[in-house]
Amino acid sequence: MHPQFASTTAPRAMPQLYAVAPRARPSVALPSPAPVLGSLVTMRREQSVFSAGEDADYLYRVKSGCIRLTNQMQDGRRQIIEFHMPEDMFGTESLGRHALSAEAVSDAVLLRYRRQSLEQHAAENPAAARRLYDVACLGLRAAHRRMLVLGRKAAMERVASFLIDMSERIGRDEPTRFDLPMSRQDIGDYLGLTIETVSRAMSQLRREALIDLPTPHHVVLRDIAALTALSGDKG
Structure with a gap:
């Protein structure tokens, strides 16, 4: 167990596996009953889940x-490679060792699964x-889309694309209103x-009445169609 984990509970049966993928996030559930156990882990804000170079013995679900x-x-x-949200x-x-580091942006609860158990289950179960x-x-797919954002888009397009993506990943119940858990610095390091x-782009989008910012973290999308057009993404 990583020495910085706040707490764990008794193992729990794993109901589903999910992967990050903007725009399309279908569940990829293991057949039930799945003889794979996950341990519940509580993380505090800014706490390390794992560091680059450590043995990659576990997979995690948010x-x-x-x-x-x-x-x-060097x-x-x-550089922030990805933000992982619930599911x-x-x-x-x-592959063997972590190439990246993982940290909690906010207080978080994770399910941790032993990689060897998952691989053994997959070897015995084609589904x-x-x-x-x-x-x-x-x-x-998510990595390819991120390469497009970083390689082909201007700053305003990147921020607009990020807000559209977050509205779909965070604001599932109410996509026009959501709270960003990450800071402006995090957003900049991601984009x-x-x-x-980032701050200038947010202010410009607000002046153009595409978004509103009641608080630094609370975002209201006032014109999703125009924001999507600005982002260059397909609606």
Whole structure:
């Protein structure tokens, strides 16, 4: 167990596996009953889940809160690779050792699964193997979309695309109103922008009546169609 975990409870049977994939987030459930147990883990804000270079013995599913995957560049700058929201799986990208670090953006509750148990179950169950394959494919789809955002979009387009994505991932019940768990610095490190550029873009979107910001973290999308058009994403 990672030494910084706040607490764990008794193992729980794993009902479902999910993978991060903007725009399309289908469940990939293991056949029931699944003889794979997950342990409930409570994380505090800014607490480390795992660090780059550590043994990748576990996979994780977010029950509540938000987790960020980060990469520390040689010059000391931080790059955020992904934000994981409730029902997302993470840790699936590792082969033996973690290439990235994972930290809690907010207080979070995770389900932790032993990788060896999942792999053994998949080896004995073709349907489970297919669903784990789907997890990997959805992760690749998200990575490809992120490459498009960083490589082909201007700053305003990146921020608009990010807000549309967050509205679908966080504001599922009310997609026009949601609270961002991450800071402006986090958003900048995710989009490859400075915190000043992110703040200017948010202010510009507000002046153009595309969004409203009642508080720094609470976002109201006032014109989703116009915001989607600005982002360059397909509606």
